[in-house]
Amino acid sequence: MKKILISLLVLSAVLFSKTFTFTAIPDQDETKLKERFSKLAVYLTKELNVDVKFVPVKSYSASIAAFRNNQVQLAWFGGLSGVKARIVVPGSIAIAQGVEDTQFRSYIIANTALGLDKNEAFPKEIADKTFTFGSKGSTSGRLMPEYFIRENFKKAPVDIFKKVGFSGSHTKTISLVASGAYQVGAVNFKVWDRELAAGNIDTSKVEILWTTPTYPDYQFTAHGDLDEVYGAGFTEKLTNALLNVKDKAILDAFPRSAFIKAKNSDFDPVLNVGKEIGLID
Known part of the structure; x- marks a missing residue:
């Protein structure tokens, strides 16, 4: 029993030492972005038992590049940047969106x-x-x-x-x-x-x-191999942590009333419009 306990403690320490990073499109000034995502990083660190850090970027294209290069494993993308990111990172998935993002x-x-x-x-x-x-x-x-x-x-x-x-x-x-x-x-x-x-x-x-008429927009998109890197069930745990955000300070910082499940096909209208006007090949 003592050996099992030690093994579990070692495993926990290893997992916690593997930093989980995320970024976001810079759609507002840097002060507002830090306010929003520093609160989320603290919350996710507690919920996931992994050190979670927010990595700011300077442009929309930089957020996609960071995701493609695995500098971040999760990103808060807009509809278009999320579609582009999932194209360049096969297997990546949209996991959560704001309630308001289905009718943006x-x-x-x-x-x-x-x-x-x-x-x-x-x-x-x-x-x-x-x-x-x-x-x-x-x-x-x-x-x-x-x-x-x-x-x-x-x-x-x-x-x-x-x-x-x-x-x-x-x-x-x-x-x-x-x-x-x-x-x-x-x-x-x-x-x-x-x-x-x-x-x-x-x-x-x-x-x-x-x-304008409504359309789908922002979402959290994650790499598809998180369970392999951070342990079985990690993607589901991350998704549930986002869906269960209740802290009004975090929600107000986005601002969203709550987060709900998302899937890649939810953003097909954005993909189709992007192709139509030449922003997606």
Whole structure:
């Protein structure tokens, strides 16, 4: 019995010494990302009995590269980056998503100096204005807004707008449109709603013009060999830990009301749109 106990203690120590790392697309400024994911790392370390660390990256493409190179074993991806990551890492799987991620939306926002009115119909008055997307690899800040823009104008953005830019993040998009640096932009509805609630948006300078139809977006994607590396049942344990997050501080940091199961096929609509507009080969 004593030998068995010692063996179990040794095994536990080995598992705990094998660090489990995860990353996330940099869709907001670095301070907000650290706040969000440091809390999750502490929670997962306790739940998984493995040292869990968050590894920040500078770009959407860097998050995919880190996942492909096994520098991280888990990532909080957007719809498009998750699809791309699972293509380059065969066997990887989407395991969890926010409740809100099954019905995600983007806002088309505008500087109020334009004098445009919010409408349920697509605002074709944005043609010939300056327009900024978020990151080039963003689902909610680029892929889906571009898809709906193309659907309504039957043209590519460069043939519609006076100038097209890429801000790099949703919070930056809001500030650029509010300042007038760009007249119109596309932003993740969750980031807008959170920044508005925090008092960080001056609605006398920037407003919502239009809300897109819904689409699937963010999710946690994991390598497919976690059970081999961290022990039998680890993937299920990780999934359950995410699904069982109850700490309001963690959920609010995302912000999500809860996490639910996800599977790769949930994001087929994103895959199809990515192929249609040339962002996925």
